[in-house]
Amino acid sequence: MRAPTSRGDDDSERKFAARTIPDQVADELGAEIVAGRRKAGERLVELDLARDFGVSRGPIREAIRILERRRLVELLPRRGAYVRPLSLKSIADLFNVRMALSLLAVRAMATSPIESYVETLARRCAELDELVETGDPMAFARVTTRAVKTVARGSGNELLVELLTDLANQTVWTTIWKSPLDYQTPDLRRAAADLMVTTLEAIKRRDPIAAVASHGRLLEGDRDRALASLSQLRGEAFDLRAISQPDARPAPDDIVRVG
Template sequence: MAATTYRRAAGDDEAAPVGRFSLRTLPDQIAEELGADIVSGRRKAGERLVELDLARDFGVSRGPIREAIRILERRRLVELNPRRGAYVKPLSLKSVADLFNVRTALSMLAVRTMATSPIESFVETLARRCDELNAGVEIDDPLSFARTTTRAVRTIARGSGNELLVELLADLANQTVWTTIWKSPLDYQTRKIRRQSADLMASTLRAIRQRRPNAAETHYRELLEGDRDRALATLSRMRGEAIDFNGIAAAESAGVVGRSSRPSGRAAVQP
């Protein structure tokens, strides 16, 4: 594991890493690094996470390590046994695909609802997110583009006016592997893909403004399913593990997450 540089903030008992994540808590940062190792396959299923060894590697006390392990347990990446310790849980690409599919299903409800009765303040916010995505097309920063896309997805969820839906999507982000898998650039790695994604989000916005829920869902589904397939393909290469895209398509055809846009390109848009 590469050494991490820390700095101690005034009045803090623990150091905070130097860099762009310095505003996050120390356990959060450690959990993200350990989680990224698990997602990428650098830490294998069944491997024990020894607090003393990790504290030495990260240059911190055992307290932040213990809390980081609890965070990973909530994200279903680690199994914590009070008498046996913490062990890395198996993480299949199918389980990651399931997470994408559930997120997509909830997002389809959100976008249809928002397009049926648009709330102007959220429409304006989504327009700003689309401008940010458009600007990000020419910038070779996949992670920044992914974060902006996530903010746009969150805006559509909030724009639905469905508070339970917003909470469920937040739980998916905070209590699953979702945040961790995006620590590495999994998508938006070429200008062409960024352009396509920005255009699909802009088309979704246009359909919302026009109160065309079917069209909004079509564009939005193509965007989110494209994100899923590219991210899974990248994870497959990172982990050296095959992913059964036919299995995902079978789930879609059964109505689990709806139609796939992957095999045939852009789906026909209905008013």
């Protein structure tokens, strides 16, 4: 894994990484698991999947290994591949861990800003502004993710960058954003873009408390709207308050009901 450099410019990342056939199959199959269209315990038969996707068994086998790394599939010796249980609570846990690491990063970046990363974050904010009216939800989500990555790199904490990268690449996180779960309207996109700008301004003036507050509001909103969308897709209800306050008694409006 490459350590962050002082350039602070993640424009060197390829906008569209080459996607192999196993990658594409893993993304589509993973999206079915996340949406609840494939249930926990369901066996994934290579021959059937090869027929359904119109490919040979080799890419299917590799796609299943990818999904195993993302903790969506369990491979059992001499028994095959099975869909692992995936609850909204476990997805919420992933959001919360990512948010905790990201807030640690933004606090560090605002304490000792590195100009090159500040400049990169400013470009990300400009991209978000352009996408408020014209962008689709997926494009906006991708740029938001890149902005959060910029903050992680701007923290100067290599371990934080590694942990956040691993969360993105080795968990269900890679899969849940294959469908538009958030930023469905210009108003939502405007609110998120403004929060990112507020975070940038707090970083520039070396105000870690304000940076954490605005960045936290952005990430909490992302989490709550994505989980609400997933609850609809999966037909499951969940308690919004329990996501971050497990011991709190939920108010009626904090329960997302389905059906």
